[in-house]
Amino acid sequence: MEHLLERLGRWFAGSKTKWITVAVWIVLVGALSAIWPGVNEKEDNNAANLEASMPSIQAQQLAEQEFPSDSGIPALLVWQRNTGLTEQDFGSLQQLAAWLTDHPLTGQEGVPPFHQMPLPVLQKLASEDGTAFVLPLFFSKEADTDTLEAGMKQIRERSAEIFGADPFAVSIGDREDLSARVSGPAGISINAVGLFSSADVSLLIATVLLVLVLLLLIYRSPILAMIPLIGVGFAYGAASPILGKMADMGWITVDSQGISIMTVLLFGAGTDYCLFMISRFRQVLGVERDKTKALVRTFKDSAGAVAMSGFTVVIALLALLFAKYGAVHRFAVPFSLSILIMGAASLTLVPALLAIFGRGSFYPFVPRTPEMIAERARKKGKPVPAISPAAAKQQGGLIGRAVTRRPCLIIAITVIFLGACALNATRIKYTVDLLSTFPESSPSREGFAVIGDKFTPGELAPIKLMVNTEGKDVPLKETFSALAYVSKVSEAAEGSGNPDIKAIDIELNLNPYSNEAMALLPELRETAERMLRTAGITAPEEQVWISGQTATQYDTELTNQRDTALIIPIVIGLIALLLLLYLRSVVAMLYLVLTVVLSYFSALGLGWFVIHDLMGTAAIQGLIPLYAFAFLVALGEDYNIFMISSIWRKSRTMPLKQAIRDGVTETGGVITSAGLILAGTFAVLATLPIQALVQFGIISAIGILLDTFIVRPFLVPSITMVLGRFSFWPGRGPKRKRAEQAEPYSAS
Known part of the structure; x- marks a missing residue:
C-alpha cells in the first residue's frame, strides 16, 4: 500500500x-x-414523503376516489379588517368568487359559490366579531408549487383591481385597511419552497465568504x-x-x-x-x-x-x-x-x-x-x-503533555461534562409541524394566526374521517360532535362510488398541526371503531380511514421513529466495521465509536439548552436527531481517524507515550482549523429564516466544536494513553522501524 x-x-x-x-x-x-443539467434545475419540492402503504395515504386515495369534490389542495384566502368587514368588502369578495368561477386558474378544481349567496347569508360566514372571512379555493393534487404560486399571483393582481388596492401588501395589524393572506396547505407549500429557494444563493455566498475569511485568518x-x-x-x-x-x-x-x-x-x-x-x-x-x-x-x-x-x-x-x-x-x-x-x-x-x-x-x-x-x-x-536539536524536536505541546501526564483525570472531567450535556437531551421535545418552522412574518403563518384567533384553528386543516357502514345507520355526526376537543363536524357525505362509505369533516378546537392534535388520532379511530362495532359491523378496524394534515403528520412521526431506530445502529455498525478494517484493532474501534456517540448526545443536550432555554423554541423538528447523527458521527470520526493515524504512524519510530504526545501536537492545529471551518459552515444555517435549518445548524456546529476541542484533543488520546499497547488489540501495533529510518519531527 x-x-x-x-x-x-x-x-x-x-x-x-x-x-x-x-x-x-x-x-x-x-x-x-x-x-447534463445542473442539480438545481431538477428540483422536485412536491415529492411524496410517505409511502403509499401508510394509513393516511390510503385514506387520502379513498377520499379522492369517493369524494372528489372535497379532494385537492386547499388554499385558504384569509381576509381581515380590524374595524370590521364592510358591505363593500363582501361585495368585492363576491366579485372575486365570480371571477374565479368564470376564469378558473390553472389546476383549480373548485371554489364555493359565494357570488350566488345573498349578502346577509355571506356575512354570517364571517367571524363572530365580523372582522375576518375565509375564502377556500381548491387545487388539484397534481398541481405543483409553481402552479400554486402562479395562481396566487393572479389572485393578488385581480384583488388589487377589485378592491382598488393590494390587500396582500397590507400589514396584518393595520387597523383601517383590508388585509389578505394565503394560508392552508397551498400557502404553506408556497412559503416552504420560497424560503428554501431564496436561501440557496444567500447560503452559498455566505458559506464561501466564511470559509475564505477563516482560511485567511488561520493561515494568512x-x-x-x-x-x-x-x-x-x-x-x-x-x-x-x-x-x-x-x-x-x-x-x-x-x-x-x-x-x-x-x-x-x-x-x-x-x-x-x-x-x-x-x-x-x-x-x-x-x-x-x-x-x-x-x-x-x-x-x-x-x-x-x-x-x-x-x-x-x-x-x-x-x-x-x-x-x-x-x-x-x-x-x-x-x-x-x-x-x-x-x-x-x-x-x-x-x-x-x-x-x-x-x-x-x-x-x-x-x-x-x-x-x-x-x-x-x-x-x-x-x-x-x-x-538547537532540542528546540527543533520539541516534546509536544501543552495539550500533548497534559494527556500523557494526567490521562485519568482528563477522562473523568471530559466524560462528566459530556455526560451532563447528554443527560439534558432527555428533556427534548419534538414536533413535525412544518408551519412552526416558518418565520412569524410568513403569510401562511400570519393567515393561520387570524384563523386561530377569529375562528377555530381546526378550520385550517380539517380531519376527514370515513367509515364503511355496510348499509347500516350509524350516528356519525352525533358521535364525534360529542367529543370535547371537536369544535365542528360536517354533515355526513355519501361516497360517489360506494354509497355505504360515509365521511365527515372534523374541525378540532386546537392547532391541527400540533403534537396534541396528532395524539388524538388513535382516540378518533378507536371512537369510530367502537361506533361501528355497536352497529353490528364486523372487523370495524378495517372499515375506518382518516385523512388530512393531522393524520399525515401522525404517520410522519411514526415513520421518523422507525427510521431513527433502524438507521442509527446501521451507521454505527458500518463505521465500526470501517474503523476495524483500517486500524485492525477492536479496542480502538470501540472507544473511537463510543466517544463520538457520546459527543453526539452531548451536542443534542447542549443544542437543546441553546434552542429551548436561550432562544425560547418549544420543540425541535423530529427529523433533526437523525440528520445530526448521520453527520456528526461520520464527521466527528474524521478527526479521530486523522489524529489516530498520526499516533499510529509515529508509534513505529518512538515509544507510544511520545507518539501520543507528538501526534496530538502535530494534528492539533489542522484539526482545530478544520473544526472551526466546518462548525462555521453549519452555523451559517442558523442565519436562515427556516427554523428547521437553524436548529440543525446549531446542533451540528455544537457537535463539531465538541469533537474539535474536547473529544479529539483530550478524551481520545487520554484513553489511548491509559490503554497503552492494548489499544492495538488484538494486534500488537505497528512494527517499530529502525531508528535511522525514523522521520524527523517538525512541531506544527
Missing part, C-alpha cells in the same frame, strides 16, 4: 503529470456542465486560502451535473432543502480534507528541501487517512437509503456522491495544485528547512539563527 501511495504521489507531483491532472478536472467539469496566505475553495468548486462542478442527470433519468429525487444542506456539507467537509493534506505538506516542507519529495511523502502519509475519512462519511450517509421517509431517503445519494467526488478532488486535484505552487502556496509565510533558513540569512548578510 505504501508503495502504491508513493507512486500516486509521484504522479501528482510530476513536472508534466500535475498539469495533466488539472487539465483532466477542467475538461471533466466543463464537459459534464455542458451536456491568499494562495493557500484559494486552493481548498478551488477543490470544492471543481467537486461541486462535477457533482451538480451528475446528480442533475440522475434526477433527469428518474433515478433519484432532489429538493431545495437537500441541495442547501449539500452545499454546506461540501464546503465544510471538503475544506477539511484539503487542509489535512495541506497541513502535512507544510510540516514536511520544514524538514525536506525538495518540494517534490515533500509532496510525495505528504501524499504517502496523508492519503490513507483522507480517503478513510471521506469513505466513512460516504458510507454513513448512504445508510440514509434505508429510510422510509422521503425527505431523509432523498438525502442519501446527493450527499454521499458529493463527498465521494470531493474526496477524489482532495486526493488528486489538490496535490496537483500544491505541486504547481510549491512553497509559494504558503506565501508570505513560506515554510523552510533549517538549512534553507541559514542560507537565506547568509545571503542577506544577517546572523544565522541558532537552532
Whole structure:
C-alpha cells in the first residue's frame, strides 16, 4: 500500500503529470456542465414523503376516489379588517368568487359559490366579531408549487383591481385597511419552497465568504486560502451535473432543502480534507528541501487517512437509503456522491495544485528547512539563527503533555461534562409541524394566526374521517360532535362510488398541526371503531380511514421513529466495521465509536439548552436527531481517524507515550482549523429564516466544536494513553522501524 501511495504521489507531483491532472478536472467539469443539467434545475419540492402503504395515504386515495369534490389542495384566502368587514368588502369578495368561477386558474378544481349567496347569508360566514372571512379555493393534487404560486399571483393582481388596492401588501395589524393572506396547505407549500429557494444563493455566498475569511485568518496566505475553495468548486462542478442527470433519468429525487444542506456539507467537509493534506505538506516542507519529495511523502502519509475519512462519511450517509421517509431517503445519494467526488478532488486535484505552487502556496509565510533558513540569512548578510536539536524536536505541546501526564483525570472531567450535556437531551421535545418552522412574518403563518384567533384553528386543516357502514345507520355526526376537543363536524357525505362509505369533516378546537392534535388520532379511530362495532359491523378496524394534515403528520412521526431506530445502529455498525478494517484493532474501534456517540448526545443536550432555554423554541423538528447523527458521527470520526493515524504512524519510530504526545501536537492545529471551518459552515444555517435549518445548524456546529476541542484533543488520546499497547488489540501495533529510518519531527 505504501508503495502504491508513493507512486500516486509521484504522479501528482510530476513536472508534466500535475498539469495533466488539472487539465483532466477542467475538461471533466466543463464537459459534464455542458451536456447534463445542473442539480438545481431538477428540483422536485412536491415529492411524496410517505409511502403509499401508510394509513393516511390510503385514506387520502379513498377520499379522492369517493369524494372528489372535497379532494385537492386547499388554499385558504384569509381576509381581515380590524374595524370590521364592510358591505363593500363582501361585495368585492363576491366579485372575486365570480371571477374565479368564470376564469378558473390553472389546476383549480373548485371554489364555493359565494357570488350566488345573498349578502346577509355571506356575512354570517364571517367571524363572530365580523372582522375576518375565509375564502377556500381548491387545487388539484397534481398541481405543483409553481402552479400554486402562479395562481396566487393572479389572485393578488385581480384583488388589487377589485378592491382598488393590494390587500396582500397590507400589514396584518393595520387597523383601517383590508388585509389578505394565503394560508392552508397551498400557502404553506408556497412559503416552504420560497424560503428554501431564496436561501440557496444567500447560503452559498455566505458559506464561501466564511470559509475564505477563516482560511485567511488561520493561515494568512491568499494562495493557500484559494486552493481548498478551488477543490470544492471543481467537486461541486462535477457533482451538480451528475446528480442533475440522475434526477433527469428518474433515478433519484432532489429538493431545495437537500441541495442547501449539500452545499454546506461540501464546503465544510471538503475544506477539511484539503487542509489535512495541506497541513502535512507544510510540516514536511520544514524538514525536506525538495518540494517534490515533500509532496510525495505528504501524499504517502496523508492519503490513507483522507480517503478513510471521506469513505466513512460516504458510507454513513448512504445508510440514509434505508429510510422510509422521503425527505431523509432523498438525502442519501446527493450527499454521499458529493463527498465521494470531493474526496477524489482532495486526493488528486489538490496535490496537483500544491505541486504547481510549491512553497509559494504558503506565501508570505513560506515554510523552510533549517538549512534553507541559514542560507537565506547568509545571503542577506544577517546572523544565522541558532537552532538547537532540542528546540527543533520539541516534546509536544501543552495539550500533548497534559494527556500523557494526567490521562485519568482528563477522562473523568471530559466524560462528566459530556455526560451532563447528554443527560439534558432527555428533556427534548419534538414536533413535525412544518408551519412552526416558518418565520412569524410568513403569510401562511400570519393567515393561520387570524384563523386561530377569529375562528377555530381546526378550520385550517380539517380531519376527514370515513367509515364503511355496510348499509347500516350509524350516528356519525352525533358521535364525534360529542367529543370535547371537536369544535365542528360536517354533515355526513355519501361516497360517489360506494354509497355505504360515509365521511365527515372534523374541525378540532386546537392547532391541527400540533403534537396534541396528532395524539388524538388513535382516540378518533378507536371512537369510530367502537361506533361501528355497536352497529353490528364486523372487523370495524378495517372499515375506518382518516385523512388530512393531522393524520399525515401522525404517520410522519411514526415513520421518523422507525427510521431513527433502524438507521442509527446501521451507521454505527458500518463505521465500526470501517474503523476495524483500517486500524485492525477492536479496542480502538470501540472507544473511537463510543466517544463520538457520546459527543453526539452531548451536542443534542447542549443544542437543546441553546434552542429551548436561550432562544425560547418549544420543540425541535423530529427529523433533526437523525440528520445530526448521520453527520456528526461520520464527521466527528474524521478527526479521530486523522489524529489516530498520526499516533499510529509515529508509534513505529518512538515509544507510544511520545507518539501520543507528538501526534496530538502535530494534528492539533489542522484539526482545530478544520473544526472551526466546518462548525462555521453549519452555523451559517442558523442565519436562515427556516427554523428547521437553524436548529440543525446549531446542533451540528455544537457537535463539531465538541469533537474539535474536547473529544479529539483530550478524551481520545487520554484513553489511548491509559490503554497503552492494548489499544492495538488484538494486534500488537505497528512494527517499530529502525531508528535511522525514523522521520524527523517538525512541531506544527
